Amino acid sequence: MKYLSPKQLGQAIGVSESSLKRWIDDGLIDVIRTTGGHRRVELAEAIRFVRLRGYTVKDPSVLGLTAADDETGRAGNTQLSEHFYDLLTNGRDKEFVAAVTRLYLDGHAISEIIDGPIRESMNQIGELWHGNPDGVGIEHRATDICIRTLGYMHSLIRPAAPNAPVAIGGAPAGDMHLISSLCVSLVLAEQGWREMNLGANTPWDQLFSVAKQEQASLVWVSMTAEPNADYAKKLHELADELAAESCQIIVGGRQLNDAILRLGLDNLHTARSMAELQSFSKGLLAAQKAMHPANASATSSHSGTEQQA
Ligand code: B12
Structure with a gap:
């Protein structure tokens, strides 16, 4: 599990460390305290906060994440579906994860990403076996990339409370x-x-x-x-x-x-x-x-x- 200092989170979203500390003390962000009493934010909690407040993660590497550039986040649904299709059919798995991560960080709901570009691109990939001799292999590889990416997205979500339904x-x-x-x-x-x-x-x-x-x-x-x-x-x-x-x-x-x-x-x-x-x-x-x-x-x-x- 990755933890961030208020300074690191501030750096990632272009906000001062003191603002971050204030928001933490106001209860807007959950933290744990180190033995020395320092505030530490769990990565999944940092992501929840960033998405909720609409901050742009300017430097995802500070969070230990790889995310595509802002252009991906601004693309329309058709453009995104075509982009996903291109990444999936060419086995560009890391770029695919980075694109999905960018959309998620930018506040798109998981449901929206799935119902939109993931479903659309997989629909199109499902047609390839008709005329393309490599179609089945492409479909299997694309499926594997989707499965791995969905698993990765799962790791960015806060674990459920032990008494959750x-x-x-x-x-x-x-x-x-x-x-x-x-x-x-x-x-x-x-x-x-x-x-x-x-x-x-x-x-x-x-x-x-x-x-x-x-x-x-x-x-x-x-x-x-x-x-x-x-x-x-x-x-x-x-x-x-x-x-x-x-x-x-x-x-x-x-x-x-x-x-x-x-x-x-x-x-x-x-x-x-x-x-x-x-x-x-x-x-x-x-x-x-x-x-x-x-x-x-x-x-x-x-x-x-x-x-x-
Ligand atoms: C990947 C894939 C496979 C892979 C699956 C690998 C794996 N480990 O998952 C493999 C190669 C194994 C496979 C096998 C087969 N497949 Co297949 N497959 C697909 C493909 C390309 C993608 C499916 C997918 O995951 N889509 C992405 C998800 C996110 O989208 P979705 O399924 O549309 O789901 C959305 C909604 O339906 C809804 N939803 C889905 N589930 C749920 C559940 C709940 C609770 C809710 C609320 C909503 C919801 O939300 C989702 C997001 O919007 C589709 C193409 C397509 N058009 O669907 C064909 C497709 C489904 N397969 C098809 C066929 C024919 C087969 C085979 C019979 C082929 C064969 N001859 O062997 C076998 C069947 C095997 C079997 N018995 O299950 C056909 C089905 C046709 C039909 N009659 O419906 C399709 C449509 C391909 C096609 N165009 O012909 N397939």
């Missing part, structure tokens, strides 16, 4: 697509959930048993591949079983269809994007807070990013 999920049995479930876990992590991603090809009964074991308040199901014939029955069973646990289910992915929408179960919800997931999760967290005020601190620790998103 739990969310678990994955892609169901037979579905080998990893990225979308990882995206869900990242969006939920940013909102303060203790999320556990079971990944691709997760047996339906495991979704239930892990949710029960972990006393999850939310289970996500990400459906990308054409599902097995019994998926609607399995979803119905899962929802019935989890209703007894007061657990909500959210289903999304490109296979979301009318059969799922028609199930009409109280604890089964659907969403088509990370932005929709984010607002659903926000509502659920607010409801949890109202029901369990003792756990309020668990969810409020991330209120900075929630307010901004």
